[in-house]
Amino acid sequence: MSTTTSANRFENKIVFVTGAAKGIGRATAIAFAREGARLALADFDDKANSETADFIRKEGGEAITLHVDVTSENEVRSAVNETMAEFGRLDVAFNNVGRIQKPTPLAESTLDEWRIIMESNALGVFLGMKYEIPALLKSGGGAIVNTSSGAGLRGRKGFALYTAAKHAVAGLTRAASLDYARQGIRVNAVAPGPVDTELAHVVTGGSQDGIAAMEVTQPIGRLGQPEEIASAVLWLASPEAGYTLGTVLPVDGGRTAG
Numbered sequence: 001m002s003t004t005t006s007a008n009r010f011e012n013k014i015v016f017v018t019g020a021a022k023g024i025g026r027a028t029a030i031a032f033a034r035e036g037a038r039l040a041l042a043d044f045d046d047k048a049n050s051e052t053a054d055f056i057r058k059e060g061g062e063a064i065t066l067h068v069d070v071t072s073e074n075e076v077r078s079a080v081n082e083t084m085a086e087f088g089r090l091d092v093a094f095n096n097v098g099r100i101q102k103p104t105p106l107a108e109s110t111l112d113e114w115r116i117i118m119e120s121n122a123l124g125v126f127l128g129m130k131y132e133i134p135a136l137l138k139s140g141g142g143a144i145v146n147t148s149s150g151a152g153l154r155g156r157k158g159f160a161l162y163t164a165a166k167h168a169v170a171g172l173t174r175a176a177s178l179d180y181a182r183q184g185i186r187v188n189a190v191a192p193g194p195v196d197t198e199l200a201h202v203v204t205g206g207s208q209d210g211i212a213a214m215e216v217t218q219p220i221g222r223l224g225q226p227e228e229i230a231s232a233v234l235w236l237a238s239p240e241a242g243y244t245l246g247t248v249l250p251v252d253g254g255r256t257a258g
Ligand SMILES: NC(=O)c1ccc[n+]([C@@H]2O[C@H](COP(=O)([O-])OP(=O)(O)OC[C@H]3O[C@@H](n4cnc5c(N)ncnc54)[C@H](O)[C@@H]3O)[C@@H](O)[C@H]2O)c1
Pocket: 018, 019, 020, 021, 022, 023, 024, 025, 042, 043, 044, 045, 048, 068, 069, 070, 071, 096, 097, 098, 099, 100, 120, 147, 148, 149, 150, 191, 192, 193, 194, 195, 196, 197, 198, 199, 200
């Protein structure tokens, strides 16, 4: 599904996106670029990240790529610094990296898995905001959007570690929004339901049967497309959402409505 728009809400805005190489991050980076933003694309998959940048440039947009493991404080700090050095300011940050666990009852999960899931989801968002906020303040304010999940709003059977990590993202979002509400920074999160990306295939197995089994559990009867999450992120980051902060917005085909 492609979403085209004639709006130019982000003309010349500088937007930093983590997890920009694939899935929701890539679709969101492209959507920002189509509305006039200049992009700093952060990911640890350099090859796929370059493909996102090439796609944006072919459409006439501007993008730089940054090699970042969001669990490394040095790499996150350098990436934000490089963005400021290249563009001179920062207006929007989308802290989107996340990894899902293999479905497992809690007692069968390992400490290593806990560290990987907590660090890629929650530590990444903490470090992102820690270095983006001073850059946003220097730029006169802006917006942060983090990626939580339906598992950040509800418990999910077989996904205790991912549920804990995405609740942490929701908590960081709400508390940070209060810390900076008076300083012109709005912090919000999206909470996607199942979206058709590589990550979702860890759950569905990627097979037609696995996808169909997931679709049956969805009130809307289908998975979401990355572009449908992107449009919510752009709204949260736009001036139209000027009175919206500390929200964890479900974009999930009705999954958390019942
Ligand atoms: N797809 C879904 O069904 C779904 C549902 C709810 C929430 N989410 C969340 O949406 C976000 C994006 O997921 P997606 O479906 O696009 O996943 P994806 O696997 O398609 O893309 C994730 C991207 O993050 C990058 N990445 C992973 N770990 C990294 C790290 N430590 N440092 C830097 N880059 C790293 C990967 O290289 C990849 O480009 C995640 O936070 C995920 O938890 C996804």
